[in-house]
Amino acid sequence: MLIDRNIKYRDILILAIIALISYKLIDNYQYIFSSIKNLYSIVTPFVYALIFAYILNPIMKFFEKKFKLKRGLAIGLTYLVIIGVIALIAVFVIPNLVDSIITMIAEVPSYMNTAQDFIDKVLENKDIYSVVQDAGLTEHLSAITSKTGTYIVSGLESSVSSIVVLTTNVVKILLGFLIAIYILLDKESLIRNAKLIICMIFKQERGEKIISWIKIYNKMIGTYVGTKALDSLIIGIIALVGLIIMRAPYSIILAIVVGFTNMIPYFGPLVGIVVSATVALFVKPSLVIIIVIFLLILQQFDAWYLEAKLVGKKVGVKPLLIMVAVLVGGGLLGPVGMILGSPTIATIKLAYDKIVENYKNKISNNKNADLK
Structure with a gap:
């Protein structure tokens, strides 16, 4: 009886301690979040290093198995390939991309005038004008157009400012890129120690189950991201060719947007279509419908054929x-x-x-x- 009573009091004490800790955490949430943010800022280079090591590991393993290279040489060759790809992008893609963005920002006012003229021409049709007037939209069209232009300018400027913020973190990114070398060199030792720690914390049987699920998750990420990246690259290239043939404005930027947003299931392609249609509306309104139809057909081709072949059966x-x-x-x-x-x-x-x-x-x- 005494033992049961002691157990009961012990449970009450544990609950009281948990409640007190929970209260303190909630009461000081701002300080806790601030501390977590500061800690994350400190460990950011190591987070980047883990991400880089995870991405570069398959390339390193390819060189090790295909050419029978030692670990150090395989890592060196991997870094040479990545640096070469980055250099090519920096020389051939980034300057054109930056020039296109700067030009787009500078010409937004003229795009707004073009869009306004397009709306005016549409409203010259008496049937369309009567419908718009009956709906009470006539007086709002000019305001909508001007506000849209303001939003586009602010959005593009915020994108540029985001690039500036990214450049301030370039030191951390470079540090992560260098630290990743040591992670790749000692990969097996680090993985072995991580498994040991998991088994020590969660006991052997449960730890092994956790490790097995981590392996499954790792395989899922590698399979999905790899196949989806290939799928998005193909879609981006097809979009670029189609947009160039149609002489769409800023074809490179729009193709990059279409390819990148395609990485996001279901919602991504819609974002790519909306962005492309919006740019076309203010630069070349006559191409809006054609671009939307082309991208919709491309999205359907991806959803029903290409993605089904590459990604669908994998997930x-x-x-x-x-x-x-x-x-x-x-x-x-x-x-x-x-x-x-x-x-x-x-x-x-x-x-x-x-x-x-x-x-x-x-x-x-x-x-x-x-x-x-």
Whole structure:
């Protein structure tokens, strides 16, 4: 009886301590978030290093297996390839991209006038004008056009300022790029120690299960991101060729936007179409419908054929679950979270299916035992 009473008091004490800690955490949330932010700022180079090491690891392994190179030489060749690709992009793509963005910002007022003239010509049609007038939209069209121009200018300027902010972190990125070399050199040792720590914290059996699921998640990310990147590259190239043939304005920028946003399932292609249509509306309104139709056909080709061939069979998750994962991932981690949403939900679904299967097997075994 005394033992039960002591256990009861101990449980109450534990709950009281948990409640007190929770209260203090909530009461000082601003200080806690500030501390976490400062800590993240300190460890940012190491976070970059882990990301770089994760991305470069497949290339390094390719050189090791294909050419039978030692680890150091494989890493050196990997870095030479990456630096070469970055140099080519810096020489051939970035200058044109920056010039296009600067030109776009400078010419926004003239684009607004073009759009206004296009609206005026449309409204010259009496049937269309009467519909617009009956809806009470006539007096708002000019205001909408001017406000849209303001939003575009501010959006482009904020994009430029974001690039400036990114350049302020270039030292951390370079440090991460260098630290990644040492992570790749000692990869096996680091992985072995990480597994040991997991097993020490969660005990051997549970730790091994966690490690197995980490391996599955890692495979899911590699499979999805790799195939989706290839899919988006193909879509971006097709978009670039099509936009150049149509003589669309800022074809390179729009193709990059279409290719990059295609990495985000379901919502990404829509964003690419809207951005392309908006730019065309203010620069070359006569091409808006053609560009939208072309990108819609391209999106359907990707969804029903290309993506189904490359990505669809690799993930194996219902569209609704992927949409939820994309929205949740975007809310938590932004674009990166939206990209990682699919492999994350695929891993969770696998874990859920495994738990359900084990539960059904357990019930079946219990029934068989009762029959005996």
